[in-house]
Amino acid sequence: MRLSLICAALATGLLATACQPVREQAPAAVPVATAPAPSVPADDNLNAVLWVQRSAEYRAAAAQTFRAATDHLDAALKQADWDALVPEERSNPARGLKPAVILDIDETVLDNSPYQARLVRDGAEYSDPTWDAWVEERKAKALPGVVEFARAAHARGITLVYISNRAVHLKQATLDNLRSEGLPVADDGVFLGLGTVVADCEQDGSEKDCRRQLAGRQYRVLMQFGDQLGDFARVYDNTPAGRQALLDRYEDWFGERWWMLPNPTYGSWEPALFDNDWRQPRDARRATKRAALEVAQ
DSSP: OHHHHHHHHHHHHHHHHHHSOOOOOOOOOOOOOOOOOOOOOOOTTHHHHHHHHHOHHHHHHHHHHHHHHHHHHHHHHHOTTOOOSOGGGOOSOOTTSEEEEEEOOBTTTEEOHHHHHHHHHHTOOOOHHHHHHHHHHTOOEEOTTHHHHHHHHHHTTOEEEEEEEEEGGGHHHHHHHHHHTTOOOOOGGGEEEETOOOTTOOOOTTOOHHHHHHHHHHEEEEEEEESSGGGTSOOSSOSHHHHHHHHHHHGGGBTTTEEEOOOOSOOTTTGGGGTTOTTSOHHHHHHHHHHTOOOOO
């Protein structure tokens, strides 16, 4: 009985199997060649610009700088001889003069990272025509914390003086941009751009010492703000050693009279590494910078 049932079952199973439709085995997958991703040249400024635009750390650093400076305003005002100009740039006594604060503009008050981002995108480098076009757009935004500081200074009767290496022909666009961002502008005379003529002082390139002297003739300077050493005092020797010597001399002024904003995207520290010779090809400048790296052994 069991044998016949088993046989019948087997027969039925074989018949059912025989009646199943035949399925062809799928052919093995053939690798499909993909087009290579477009090659994008490396850009030294990519991470720096991204850090300024996208990191919370950058915003925190800027905001805490201006907040700390605000806390020092009253103490600076009360000290009649308090002065943030180096002695060689002070030609007249500061005591009794109206109080002022000197601010650089680019990367100190206004954020130009969208212009830097364009250069990264286009594989380009700074040029006067592209820079002038950007300034004329009047689209730069205020750095975190600067408007609050500026308004606190203005409320205390302190004049804000803007000493910038934006050329004088960009004055109106710059003042428009400052005002649109809520920065106090007492009058057009508080903008001292590159090309400002200062009597009895010979300007050397883009150094700001003559313009600081001009401000010092009218004001007691309580504080200075910048993103480069040259925003605070003249850099006579733009080499790593010369810049360090200037920092060593006035190190105690930072955080009291001088306030430095972070700017990894550009600055005079960079050409100091390749003998200030911008005529060198980009690859040669990059090679010199790479050679200057301190590599852990």
